[in-house]
Amino acid sequence: MSSPAFNIRRYGPSSNVDQHAFAQWVVPLRGELAFELEGRGARLDRLQGAFVAPMAGHAQAAGEDDRFLIVDCPAALFDDDTLDRLRRQPVLALPAPVRAMAQRVGATARPQMDAATVQRELPTLLQAFSLSGSATRLQAVCARVERSPGEAWPVERMAAAVGVSASRLHALFREAFALSPQAWLSASRLRWARARLADSDNAIADIAQHAGYSEQSALTRALRREWGMTPAEYRRRHRPL
Structure with missing residues (x-):
């Protein structure tokens, strides 16, 4: 693919394994998604999404009323370090700005977003999961x-894993996720x-x-x-x- 695309999708109770040459984010809007990526299972909801690296095999299942923002993105938009990090850790805690962006896009009630919307909203995703993103050190x-x-x-245990004090961890979580x-x-x-x-x-x-x-x-x-x-x-x- 030559340019990014934003789509609102629903999924059925089962699917075949899919692969594609572009990268993809999966951001739940409503409900949840049973997701399998390269043989690893995960459950996605409004606090947790996923990144599908190019050519990674994946399948999913959801209820008929569940909805998801799917962002298809050329791999060329990622630097090698970011793409490698996301490939190794594809299940993602969704930062508050990403959740807010997804709700804005989902509220349009259009299955596919126009180029202006993509250009306006894509930087939120790219920044959130860059090496400097507010949630990156917490992932x-x-x-x-x-x-x-x-x-x-x-x-205290979570703070030690991040290498900060307990009070600093609270501040980082609030900044990144708007949650404690x-x-x-x-x-x-x-x-x-x-x-x-x-x-x-x-x-x-x-x-x-x-x-x-x-x-x-x-x-x-x-x-x-x-x-x-x-x-x-x-x-x-x-x-x-």
Whole structure:
């Protein structure tokens, strides 16, 4: 492809593995996406997106009401260091400016954005995930939390992983994500639990424990507050046919 493109898409309950020669960002607008990239699974939602490097195999599944901003981008727009970093760590904590940009674009109700919109909004993505982006230094610790959300993650541990004080970590998270570190941790735990509810037969109490909740009722409260349903209801709705 010769120029970037912004598209609003929906996905069905399954897809074949796809590959393409251009880079691509996946930014959820509504709902969530079960995403597989080069054999690695992830669950994407409004706080977490993904970067698909050129020729990386990927597949996805979503509900019919879920919507996503898909940004196709020529690989030539990236310097080698940025492209390599995104290739190695493709699941991305979405900075607040990126989430706001996605909502602006999604509010237009057009499936494909015109060239003027692309030219105006693309710099937000390029800057957010550049080496100097406000969230770049936090991506590694966010990825560690995402892999093991059930572990104990006091702010001091997260701060040590970044190499800053606890107070500085709070400031960095607020600047990058408009969230506190503990709010990000809570979202990661709920995301992990949702994935296990959808793709396993594990007991709900076991899922809650391994996600880091003190008891099943804590998971139930969190899921009902954020998604309007109990764990059992979520499992029935999202279990593959």
